Amino acid sequence: MFLNYFYKYGRVYKSCFGRSPIIVVTDPEIVKQILVKDFHKFPNRPTFIKLRPPLNSGLSVAEGKTWKRLRTTLTPTFTANKLKQIVPIIENASDKLHAKMEKFSETDGYSNSPPRRPRGCESISSQGG
Numbered sequence: 826m827f828l829n830y831f832y833k834y835g836r837v838y839k840s841c842f843g844r845s846p847i848i849v850v851t852d853p854e855i856v857k858q859i860l861v862k863d864f865h866k867f868p869n870r871p872t873f874i875k876l877r878p879p880l881n882s883g884l885s886v887a888e889g890k891t892w893k894r895l896r897t898t899l900t901p902t903f904t905a906n907k908l909k910q911i912v913p914i915i916e917n918a919s920d921k922l923h924a925k926m927e928k929f930s931e932t933d934g935y936s937n938s939p940p941r942r943p944r945g946c947e948s949i950s951s952q953g954g
């Protein structure tokens with residue numbers, strides 16, 4: 826749907842989300858301007874889903890002073906240099922996951938080991954419940 830609107834209306838257009846008007850930005854440079862350079866001008870975003878703790882305290886759903894504190898704390902973590910340093914770690918983890926998935930696919934998705942019961946079942950079953 827949004828892709829069709831992009832072709833029809835361009836990189837920035839207005840729309841509605843329910844009864845609320847919204848501005849949709851699909852231009853990567855404008856998104857960067859909003860999220861990186863002018864982030865202090867856009868501290869609050871509409872909440873579409875009411876989340877329970879601890880999910881309700883993340884940067885993407887925080888507002889006001891909480892959002893500003895989180896953003897100020899996290900911003901130094903995601904500098905270009907630090908992200909470049911973490912790429913090899915991510916690649917290594919991806920390679921390990923890929924190898925495990927390859928091995929898993931060779932066994933048709935089934936393990937030769939007996940199925941494990943979830944933790945806690947032993948104590949529940951020993952209590953008679």
